[in-house]
Amino acid sequence: MQHGYWASLRIEPDLISRIKEAQKEDSEIWTIVENLDKQVEFRLDDDNVLWRDTRLVVPNDATLREALLTEAHSSPFSVHPEAHSSPFLVHRGSTKMYHDLKQYFWWSGMKRDVATFVSKCLIYHQVKIKHQRASGLLQQLDIPVWKWDEISMDFVTGLSQTQRSHDAIWVVVDRLTKSAHFLPIRKDYSVSRLAEIFQQEIVRLH
Known part of the structure; x- marks a missing residue:
């Protein structure tokens, strides 16, 4: 990602970093991680960040999700x-x-x-x-x-x-x-x- 742009969306890099960091504290994500052998659609990258196929998994954090929805909604590209x-x-x-x-x-x-x-x-x-x-x-x-x-x-x-x-x-x-x-x-x-x-x-x- 460069300059905070993901194709048609403009998402600030800081928010992406916060999402990745918040994954470490989310119990639902840890449940997925512990059962990766049974859920082939999920994967961990080299930094232990969880993805569903090519999509970043957003933890169950209302503040983060609201921020992501707000940025996506105000994007001039989409x-x-x-x-x-x-x-x-x-x-x-x-x-x-x-x-x-x-x-x-x-x-x-x-x-x-x-x-x-x-x-x-x-x-x-x-x-x-x-x-x-x-x-x-x-x-x-x-x-x-x-x-x-x-x-x-x-x-x-x-x-x-x-x-x-x-x-x-x-x-x-x-x-x-x-x-x-x-x-x-x-x-x-x-x-x-x-x-x-x-x-x-x-x-x-x-």
């Missing part, structure tokens, strides 16, 4: 152009970020963690945009290559309350096919609750 003044937030979905990450890193439950991280970020930025005044010219967006690789979303509020106390609709649209999901929600749902719904209703299906 993820997340913000929609600036668009009323809809356009976002490269968790599928894109997951495929980028899994080329170089592995941990159990990575896909779930990526989906949670991306959905929370997406929701946060959409709410932020709702409270900002539009500025500048709208930018032409590239056409996505894969279905559900990029999505747009919006919240329709001010609706009458249903029998289940829903008073808003969350609209999530695939930019390529224009297919959409209309999710009944409550306007007082937390970001964490919306992230759960995003996983259940969007990530699970796509």
Whole structure:
């Protein structure tokens, strides 16, 4: 690795070093190491760093995983152009970020963690945009290559309350096919609750 770049991802060398060092303290990794003869997909290199095939194994450390997800998500080479003044937030979905990450890193439950991280970020930025005044010219967006690789979303509020106390609709649209999901929600749902719904209703299906 040179200058902190791993192909389409930009990951700081210090973070890679911290991941390797943290492997030494992780009980789950030691369990894998003790059973390497039964798990041929894992290997130790000359520095006793554990890899799954060609992917670095990330220990069960929430701080490290959050840092890795943050760096991958903010990488200018792979993820997340913000929609600036668009009323809809356009976002490269968790599928894109997951495929980028899994080329170089592995941990159990990575896909779930990526989906949670991306959905929370997406929701946060959409709410932020709702409270900002539009500025500048709208930018032409590239056409996505894969279905559900990029999505747009919006919240329709001010609706009458249903029998289940829903008073808003969350609209999530695939930019390529224009297919959409209309999710009944409550306007007082937390970001964490919306992230759960995003996983259940969007990530699970796509």
